[in-house]
Amino acid sequence: xxxxxxxxxxxxxxxxxxxxxxxxxxxxxxxxxxxxxxxxxxxxxxxxxxxxxxxxxxxxxxxxxxxxxxxxxxxxxxxxxxxxxxxxxxxxxxxxxxxxxxxxxxxxxxxxxxxxxxxxxxxxxxxxxxxxxxxxxxxxxxxxxxxxxxxxxxxxxxxxxxxxxxxxxxxxxxxxxxxxxxxxxxxxxxxxxxxxxxxxxxxxxxxxxxxxxxxxxxxxxxxxxxxxxxxxxxxxxxxxxxxxxxxxxxxxxxxxxxxxxxxxxxxxxxxxxxxxxxxxxxxxxxxxxxxxxxxxxxxxxxxxxxxxxxxxxxxxxxxxxxxxxxxxxxxxxxxxxxxxxxxxxxxxxxxxxxxxxxxxxxxxxxxxxxxxxxxxxxxxxxxxxxxxxxxxxxxxxxxxxxxxxxxxxxxxxxxxxxxxxxxxxxxxxxxxxxxxxxxxxxxxxxxxxxxxxxxxxxxxxxxxxxxxxxxxxxxxxxxxxxxxxxxxxxxxxxxxxxxxxxxxxxxxxxxxxxxxxxxxxxxxxxxxxxxxxxxxxxxxxxxxxxxxxxxxxxxxxxxxxxxxxxxxxxxxxxxxxxxxxxxxxxxxxxxxxxxxxxxxxxxxxxxxxxxxxxxxxxxxxxxxxxxxxxxxxxxxxxxxxxxxxxxxxxxxxxxxxxx
Numbered sequence: 001x002x003x004x005x006x007x008x009x010x011x012x013x014x015x016x017x018x019x020x021x022x023x024x025x026x027x028x029x030x031x032x033x034x035x036x037x038x039x040x041x042x043x044x045x046x047x048x049x050x051x052x053x054x055x056x057x058x059x060x061x062x063x064x065x066x067x068x069x070x071x072x073x074x075x076x077x078x079x080x081x082x083x084x085x086x087x088x089x090x091x092x093x094x095x096x097x098x099x100x101x102x103x104x105x106x107x108x109x110x111x112x113x114x115x116x117x118x119x120x121x122x123x124x125x126x127x128x129x130x131x132x133x134x135x136x137x138x139x140x141x142x143x144x145x146x147x148x149x150x151x152x153x154x155x156x157x158x159x160x161x162x163x164x165x166x167x168x169x170x171x172x173x174x175x176x177x178x179x180x181x182x183x184x185x186x187x188x189x190x191x192x193x194x195x196x197x198x199x200x201x202x203x204x205x206x207x208x209x210x211x212x213x214x215x216x217x218x219x220x221x222x223x224x225x226x227x228x229x230x231x232x233x234x235x236x237x238x239x240x241x242x243x244x245x246x247x248x249x250x251x252x253x254x255x256x257x258x259x260x261x262x263x264x265x266x267x268x269x270x271x272x273x274x275x276x277x278x279x280x281x282x283x284x285x286x287x288x289x290x291x292x293x294x295x296x297x298x299x300x301x302x303x304x305x306x307x308x309x310x311x312x313x314x315x316x317x318x319x320x321x322x323x324x325x326x327x328x329x330x331x332x333x334x335x336x337x338x339x340x341x342x343x344x345x346x347x348x349x350x351x352x353x354x355x356x357x358x359x360x361x362x363x364x365x366x367x368x369x370x371x372x373x374x375x376x377x378x379x380x381x382x383x384x385x386x387x388x389x390x391x392x393x394x395x396x397x398x399x400x401x402x403x404x405x406x407x408x409x410x411x412x413x414x415x416x417x418x419x420x421x422x423x424x425x426x427x428x429x430x431x432x433x434x435x436x437x438x439x440x441x442x443x444x445x446x447x448x449x450x451x452x453x454x455x456x457x458x459x460x461x462x463x464x465x466x467x468x469x470x471x472x473x474x475x476x477x478x479x480x481x482x483x484x485x486x487x488x489x490x491x492x493x494x495x496x497x498x499x500x501x502x503x504x505x506x507x508x509x510x511x512x513x514x515x516x517x518x519x520x521x522x523x524x525x526x527x528x529x530x531x532x533x534x535x536x537x538x539x540x541x542x543x544x545x546x547x548x549x550x551x552x553x554x555x556x557x558x559x560x561x562x563x564x565x566x567x568x569x570x571x572x573x574x575x576x577x578x579x580x581x582x583x584x585x586x587x588x589x590x591x592x593x594x595x596x597x598x599x600x601x602x603x604x605x606x607x608x609x610x611x612x613x614x615x616x617x618x619x620x621x622x623x624x625x626x627x628x629x630x631x632x633x634x635x636x637x638x639x640x641x642x643x644x645x646x647x648x649x650x651x652x653x654x655x656x657x658x659x
Contacts, residue, residue: 002064003031003051003526004076005168006131008143010221013044015164016177023176025049028169031078031526034058039065039074045141046133048076053529055080055375058270062104069098072136073114078169079128079153080533081105082265087112087123118144118216121230125265125538127152129211131167140221149231150381150537151200151213151514154522158208159469163223170523171208171350182651183207187464187479189614189644193447193456194483196354196640197515199490201227201473204351204647206464209473213514217470227473233539235546236494236506243549251552252565255544259566262538263289266377273375274299276364276532277326279316281560281567281576282379286535288570290377291324299373300326303364306334308586320575331367333360338585339596342646342659348527352647353520354446354640356585361524369528376525380517381536384508385545387501387553388560388580395440395500396554437484438491440504442512446640448483454619455641456481461614501550509542588635592628599659600624600642607645608653615641 005024007015016024021038029036032051040047050064067074081087084105091097097111105126112120113132121128128148135141145167147155158166160179174180188202198204200212211217214231246254263286267273275290277283277300290298302317314330321328338359345358368376383389431449432439441448447455456462462481468474477485490510491503518534525532535541545553548562555561564576590596601624604610610617620641627634650658 002053002076002078003028003169003173004048004064004078004129004131005050005166005173006046006048006076006133007164007166008046008133008219009162009164009223010045010141010219011163011223015045015047016166018047020177021047021049024166024168024173025051027172027176030529031169033529035060035063037063037065039067041074041133041135041141042071043135043138043141046074046135046143048074048131048133050076053374053531054271055531056084056268056270057101057104059102061101062106064106066104066106066110068110068114070136072134072138073110074133075106075110075113075130077106077109077128077130078155079126079130079148080268080531081108081124081126081128082268083123083125084108091115118146118218118230121146121216124148125540127534127537129153129155129169142221143219145211145217145219146230147211147213147215149214149539150509150518150534150542152518152522152534152537154519155211156203156208157211157217157470159225165219165223165225171203171205172347174205174208184648184652185464186462186614187481189609190456190459190462190481191478191483191486192352192354192644193452193640194445194486195442195511195516196444196446197511197519198351199478199486199511200515201468201470202478204644205651209468209470210515213510215473217473225470225473227470231539233543233546234494234506235502235509236491238543238546241547241549243551246549248552248562248565251548251562252568255541255562256566256570258538258541258544259285259535260289260292262535262541263377264293265538266533266535267293269375271375272299272373273377274301274327274368274371274373275377276300276368276379277302277317277320277328278379279313279318279320279575280379280578280580281564281571282382282536284320284571284575285563285567286377286379287320287324287326288567289535291326298324298326299371300328301364301368301371301373301376302328302330303360303367304330304332305360305586306332308589311584311586316575316578319572323572329367329371331363333363333585335590335593335596337363338590339599339659343650343657346643346646346650346658349519349523349647350651352643353516353523354636354643355444355516355520356587356636356639358520358524359585361520362527365525365528365530368525368530374529375531375533377535378521378532379536380521380534381513381542382560382563384505384513385536385542386560386563387505387550388563389443390559390580391440391443392501392504392554392559393557395504432484435484438487438503438507440500440507441483441487442507443504444512444516446637451637455616456614457616458613461612499550501554505546587639588627588633591624591635591638597624597628600638603642603645603649603659607649609645609648615645 035052
């Protein structure tokens with residue numbers, strides 16, 4: 001796990017100077033405290049740099065950027081290839097390559113690219129983003145940028161006004177370059193307010209793009225860039241098994257076998273490793289499967305909140321830790337801790353991820369590193385692929401009732417009040433159906449419908465040009481203030497009219513999982529030089545989940561049914577059937593605390609987003625006042641807007657004191 005950065009322009013021989021490149025690289029020093037490297041091509045058209053977090057092959061020969069013997073191919077790599085030893089044996093059998101390391105997965109990547117070109121990624125089990133410079137034909141140098149199937153590792157791209165391509169693991173690296181100035185993308189802000197993250201390939205920074213999960217970008221010898229999706233498997237185009245093809249027990253047994261293998265793959269490490277443990281079924285099953293395969297206790301880590309028992313799962317985590325005799329560690333967060341961390345959170349995130357879980361993740365990762373454990377396994381991905389969220393049953397019921405011709409408004413109102421605590425735009429669901437829009441937009445959708453109209457009364461201000469310099473990367477609807485069109489663009493060619501459940505999994509996999517959940521994990525763990533591995537996102541597990549009958553995932557309104565069945569006999573029944581609590585923070589309560597609330601009001605008062613007419617100040621004030629004085633439950637929506645304001649204050653306005 002590392003941080004990479006580089007520049008490429010085959011039409012000039014003086015890409016970014018070494019001093020600037022080093023500054024860009026070292027803005028990500030937290031991603032790689034164990035070493036740093038820098039390399040330039042002989043023609044000066046490419047420069048690569050790297051910060052190293054040493055996890056596999058700790059020796060000096062495994063440092064990056066790594067080149068082949070002829071210096072014609074160079075790579076910088078962020079991530080891990082878990083099956084690198086098997087691939088190395090295949091390459092060694094060819095007798096073609098000079099090996100300079102004992103067991104570096106980076107060197108396997110380098111020679112695998114030499115042997116199979118970009119098809120090499122199909123062989124990799126792992127999480128990765130990387131850049132490969134290829135000048136084997138010196139007259140036609142090229143660059144390839146790749147992000148892994150699920151988007152566990154980030155990769156960003158920008159182009160200067162002089163045609164120089166820049167790429168990095170974190171956006172902040174770009175702004176050490178003299179020709180890069182942080183500006184906000186208004187269209188990305190619109191969609192951020194909807195989805196709580198900017199959907200890939202957009203970022204909140206104008207001219208800076210994310211490589212989407214499972215995509216790659218090729219830049220040729222003339223500097224022309226073209227994007228393509230290399231991981232195309234999808235639940236929407238997968239032929240699902242029928243119940244007659246596989247029994248529940250067979251499915252549970254196969255899933256458990258795949259998870260054992262996945263957990264085992266993610267125990268490949270030359271440094272200590274452990275697991276984050278919430279006490280829920282996902283993290284508990286990971287700990288159980290690790291304990292089966294280890295000859296020492298699993299090291300586990302949990303976080304809680306001081307004086308917030310409703311948000312603490314520490315007791316349940318302790319029970320699991322005791323059952324599996326783990327070496328358990330805990331930390332507690334106070335309101336003051338959270339409040340004081342927010343400016344640093346904004347800096348670490350680069351662009352806002354409006355999820356308060358970033359706060360506990362940061363402090364939990366600090367504990368992990370303090371205990372000398374650079375690698376942990378985490379439970380992200382299970383809910384998305386096994387329908388573990390409440391809204392899966394909720395949206396299916398809506399669709400069924402809609403199909404029966406019933407008026408949905410009263411039912412939706414009662415359900416929404418039960419599940420969300422308040423209702424303001426329940427008619428939006430009916431309106432989506434009437435307009436022919438997808439009913440489901442995402443599990444974390446924040447601002448839409450009537451409330452959205454009041455928050456952002458001037459949608460014309462959010463229009464942006466579709467001037468992305470990479471062919472095939474940015475769909476035109478992403479530049480418009482209409483988030484329904486973003487969802488429709490993602491669903492193009494993938495509409496499944498038989499059931500809404502595949503659509504939910506598909507959209508969560510395309511947007512919320514890689515750009516929200518996985519980025520909060522990446523940014524907060526790497527802030528402390530900790531590598532997080534995600535066994536539920538092994539592509540064998542994801543592929544199998546996609547083939548399962550939907551009834552095996554959601555049965556009798558119980559999500560993750562087959563996963564729970566697979567855990568029988570391994571976890572206690574209490575852990576398996578326990579109602580999902582979710583890993584969250586008491587943001588609603590924090591926003592009602594006088595000091596915290598006062599800081600939020602100060603952010604609103606000085607925000608440029610208000611002065612420029614993008615956000616309605618009076619409406620936000622009314623919401624914040626109502627939230628403090630009642631149990632309205634507007635906290636997540638308020639936090640989404642405040643995140644954007646604090647981000648803009650720090651990154652665009654340049655104010656260090658942003659909260």
